[in-house]
Amino acid sequence: MPSFDIESSKRDQGFTYVCGIDEAGRGPLCGPVVAAACILPQGIEIPKLNDSKKLSPKVRMQLFETIKEKALAYSIAFGTVEEINEIN
Numbered sequence: 487m488p489s490f491d492i493e494s495s496k497r498d499q500g501f502t503y504v505c506g507i508d509e510a511g512r513g514p515l516c517g518p519v520v521a522a523a524c525i526l527p528q529g530i531e532i533p534k535l536n537d538s539k540k541l542s543p544k545v546r547m548q549l550f551e552t553i554k555e556k557a558l559a560y561s562i563a564f565g566t567v568e569e570i571n572e573i574n
Contacts, residue, residue, distance in 0.1 A: 497528065503558070508538050517567060524553055524560040532556065 493504040503525050511519035526532075532552055534545055541549070553560065 510538065511565075519565045519570065520562065521565070522560065522562045525558045526553070526556060527558055530556060 496504050505523050505525050507521065507523045509519055509521040511517060532549065534541070535549055535553075538546055
């Protein structure tokens with residue numbers, strides 16, 4: 487289970503929302519990059535939630551559905567090889 491020490495520290499500093507992010511892909515080397523950002527309610531525990539690269543595709547999809555249901559907000563973005571090369 488991931489540690490929430492950083493999130494707790496930020497909330498102690500007065501931040502109301504803490505956004506978690508993750509990305510997957512190799513960019514201009516092999517294809518597009520996908521990034522996601524999510525704000526979960528404070529204190530929520532979602533079993534098996536961990537680094538997406540350590541999860542099986544089946545578990546990732548199950549967690550995706552759970553996260554969409556429970557998240558305060560989330561967003562998913564795609565960057566093509568061309569966009570990455572242009573913007574860097």
